Amino acid sequence: MRAAELAAPPAPAVVEPATPPESRLVMPVQSFRSWNGSERRKPAAPRDWTTPWLKRLFVFGGGMALTAYGAWEMYHVVSVSRTTLLQYALLVLFTINFSWIALAFTSALLGFFGLLTGAGKAGRAESLQHRTVVVMPIYNESTARTFAALAAIRESVEATGLGEHFDYFIVSDTTNPDVWIAEERAFLALRERLGPDSRVYYRHRPKNHHRKAGNIADFVTRWGGHYEHMVVLDADSLMTGTCIVRLAAAMEADPDSGIIQSLPLIINRNTFFARLQQFAARVYGPVIATGLAMWSGRDGNYWGHNAIIRTRAFAEHCGLPDLKGKPPFGGHVLSHDFVEAALMRRAGWSVYMLPDLTGSYEESPPSLIDISVRDRRWAQGNLQHSRIIGAKGFVWSTRQHFATGIMGYVASPFWLMQLVVGILIVLQVNYARPEYFTQEFTLFPVWPRFDPERALNLFALTMAILLAPKFFGILLTLFHTRLRRACGGGIRLILSALLEILFSAFFAPIMMLIQSGSVFQILLGRDTGWNPQRRDDGSIPFKDIVRRHRMHTALGLLAGISAFMIATSLFAWMSPTIVGLVLAIPLSWASGQLALGLWLKRHKLLVTPEEGDPPAIATRANALQAEFAKAGYDDACGLTALHAEPQLRAAHEAMLPEGLNRRRGEIEPDRAVAQAKLVDAETVEEASIWLKPKERMVVLHDRALIGLLASLPPEKAEA
Structure with missing residues (x-):
């Protein structure tokens, strides 16, 4: 073409x-409020309609068992001495957050075994x-x-x-x-x-x-x-x-x-942040998706x-x-x-x-700021599901999908609260006056205390469960010869995974604050708009990056200084979070850099199989896009094009729905202004300059105004 x-x-x-x-x-x-079960259709092929109860027992039973173990260990961590209110708050927040990652772990583990055994192969088609x-x-x-x-x-x-x-x-x-x-x-x-x-x-x-x-x-x-x-x-x-x-x-x-x-699968991404996402989706995504598909069965999501x-x-x-x-x-x-x-x-x-x-x-979005804009809209949509999750007639798996979406955003403020409570507890341990006289007889004063060995073991368990789905994806890719080579070989694959894990850890606290802010805004009643998503360029003016992340940097500095003054151990524990927030501005800038992403690509890092051997359809779409761009449609003024091409104008009018034109006697302000500007304009160029976007839309919807536009000369006649 x-x-x-x-x-x-x-x-x-x-x-x-x-x-x-x-x-x-x-x-x-x-209706979400009423539903009669008799209205549910009967399966046409009931023998094919199986519910994967054993898989669900493995995922949810295993997740609950892990959560119970984690909560039990945390209770013993904080109950060495008399447990304070803050320590109980820490226990509750930890249990909530741990349950979230435990469920993700068991689901990914199911997906890992499913991919190893080749479960769920799709059939082929020869006729329709x-x-x-x-x-x-x-x-x-x-x-x-x-x-x-x-x-x-x-x-x-x-x-x-x-x-x-x-x-x-x-x-x-x-x-x-x-x-x-x-x-x-x-x-x-x-x-x-x-x-x-x-x-x-x-x-x-x-x-x-x-x-x-x-x-x-x-x-x-x-x-x-x-x-x-x-x-x-x-x-x-x-x-x-x-x-x-x-x-x-x-x-x-x-x-x-x-x-x-x-x-x-994510393809065609070249900025640094988008390449991180592309690599993660390709290597870890199939494990997570397969686990979800296996336990959901016919009660899946869209x-x-x-x-x-x-x-x-x-x-x-x-x-x-x-x-x-x-x-x-x-x-x-x-x-x-x-x-x-x-x-x-x-x-x-x-x-x-x-x-x-x-x-x-x-x-995928090209930068951290771009994904946060999309995330704000998704956060509102998922939190809105809190009003729908209890609808009549929904199966429990459906409610679980809603709960997963809601928790995906509520987890950020929970994590933030857990960090704050942890800081307050360490502050209490270091600066609170010991209680010498309690209601119970004791020979020693009472401080809030922890079991450090148990706390370290629990931290290691938490990190292992958190990173396990990524580890499963890396293992499967290493085992698969063709995929391993397509990802740059075993060494580059491991280096890419380490790079993704490291920078995901740096970006995580920034996203935590962004998502927490989104949740708080939604709870305060602030609606989101609907802006088109940027698809290509990840570069954002540096002043805008500073404006978006200056509070994150300030909070990182404040948290770092406070943690160091309270206890060096607290500073060491919080260092990943502190580093991510302090470097929020340069990290966000780097996220949208095309040059950095292409440098990694040249060195075969964060490479996916679809880059080394691009899908034919992607190659064809990219070639067609280059050809289509030469036509210049995206850079042209719509009014000027409509004026210059009678055949386009005729087609445009034919595509307009009937009944859009105003009724006689009805005066719409935008239309009246648009008509007045068209009457005053001496050329189509003048009309294009004068008409505001909303007025242009009025003109394009009105056949009479289009005719008025068409009557204008393209340029002023010479005197």
Whole structure:
């Protein structure tokens, strides 16, 4: 595909519809307060519907046993003498935090044995019976990236020989007027390049009601009736044709499946922080995902993308209600994917993951600040689940998925409180006046005391459990000859793992404070926005880095000085946390550095198999992105492009929904201002300068104003 072929959509005699005829599905709003168990469908293949009770007993029973042992040891650590209130608080906080890592350990251990024995191999597909749609929701994204990805996915599916079973639908919630027009230009050019059998469609929503969940729901209710299944992507998703076909075949072969989730691997990352994440996801991720899939069974979870969904079942059971009250805990459901999986499972459809299914990819934020922005939104969505976890009819595994998501963010303030309580106890030991006269007879004064040997053993156990999932992933990679070589060889693999563990330890206290701040903000009622995610460049102005991390640095210095003044042992114990916080600014700066990431790549550190032997679809998507970028759609002014290209203007007007134009007699302030500016403007360039983004969106939604824009000359006539 040549860039020249994308430069300008041709002028067709008749504008081809951007979407197929609607085939509507009803999507009733579900209730979290009432549910009749008789409404749950009966399994079509009950013999295939097995619950992995032994695996769950291993994971949760083992996690509880480890937690009980850790709590017992901590009790003996703090109960050498009379136990104080602070020591009891430390015991409670330790038990909560220890239970979290103990459960992660037993689940990863199950996944480790599962991968050793080759559990859960996905089948292959040679034929399909039903139609599937690949849906890509986008929101103010680079058109070169998203349309190149979709084109590469379509090519890959066509190469399987089963392409006639698939359509492709881009559903846009874009709010930037220039990006909107860029999307339309890219869509028209791509469709023209692919020919009359492109089966590629595009729809833009006038208002991004309920965000991504509303975007998908709008598609399902309007066109879902055409398709038995839908593969939902994210804007940074890539899936091979083989992966998509195998997902569709798996769903056709299992009449009880409602959602089948793949395991996306992170690719195409080059900044330092993103490469750390990419390496960790590739080496440790399969162990964690396999363990989760094994104990979840058919009561699994959904991550919102790179999964296949039974369309009618989704429409019937996944209409999300608004929660009472205002955000952050009220309003629309923010993290909709967990809830949709819960509703599907409640209705009697299975939800499960195929972690060994290859060919599913995504990308990750390029820097620490970028991931913290995304994390803030995820924190609000997961804490909002505290209002949903008790919904009627949910199976207990579903509630466990909710609890895991909530604890993933609440753990940070718990860890912070444990550190604070530990400091206070050491302070009490060093500076509190001993109590000579207690209610019980004693010959010696009473100080708060600890069992140092037991405390050291418990610390070693905690660190071993915390790091074990990473160790399992490293072992499996070392055992696998091809993977070991693809990761740079055994020595480089171990060096990469040590590098990841070291810097994860440095980044951890920074993320602890960021997540704790997010949780406290949410509890105080502060809502998050919905900003498009940065995908590529990790560089952030240094002054912004200083502004974001100056309090973290100050807290690190304060904690370090205080700990050293209280006791050198406390300073040594807290040194990883202190170092991470004191170096927060340079660490955050380094996280987004492309040069550092590429230096590591050249020296084959933090290397993944997908870098040494890039997936064909990623290579093709990158090549197409470079070609698409040459068309210049992402850098162009939307109004100017619409004015200059009559065929684009005609296509744009044809894509506008009917009924958007105002009623006679109704005066909307933004429209009135936009119209006045268009009337006053002498050229389209002047109009482009004067119109604000919101006014531009009004113009682009109004056929009459578009006509007024088209009547303007491109430049002033010479006197």
